[in-house]
Amino acid sequence: MTTKYYYQMKRFIYIITDRNRNNLHVGLCSDLVKTLKFYSDMPSLFFDNAQQLNRLVYFEEINNEEMAMERFKFVSTFTxxxxxxxxxxxxxDWVDLTIGLKYEQGMRVRTYVRPSFASRLQQVTV
Incomplete structure (x- = not known):
């Protein structure tokens, strides 16, 4: 008997803009930090340098892929x-939300070892 596991990936709907707020681009992705890094690595992919899309001003996290796609289609039709x-x-205030995301990602990746446990490890290995 085989059991199938369905893993629901998080999806992000985001709006990114340039420094003058001239362009508002709606997007859908599964890794928001990686997508923002792509935009920074390819600054003139969509527009010239003056209109770089580099400020994340809005995002939503949705746990269901179908719902995320429906929401993306809906938001894309907005004026x-x-x-x-x-x-x-x-x-x-249209603050760039990228800084907060990078900070949160750094916090999640960092492993935490209690000081008392770390000292016990040193005593055992020495």
Missing amino acids: RSQKEKMIRSVNA
Whole structure:
């Protein structure tokens, strides 16, 4: 008897803009940090250097792939004013959210060993 495990991957819907907020790009990805790194590595892929998409101003995390795709299609049809209203509802000052994501990712990757446990390890190995 075989058992199938279905792993639900997180999906992110995001809006990224340039420094002058001229362009609002809606995207869908499974790894937001990696996607943002791609945008920074390829600054003139979509636009010239003055219109680099480098500021993450909005994102949603959705645990179901089908729901994420439906939400992406829905948000993609928004007008600019609708997107701006959605961004201002959670990020009124249009702050770049990339810094917070990188900080959180660094916290998750870091392993934590209690000091008392670490000293016991040194005593055993010495």
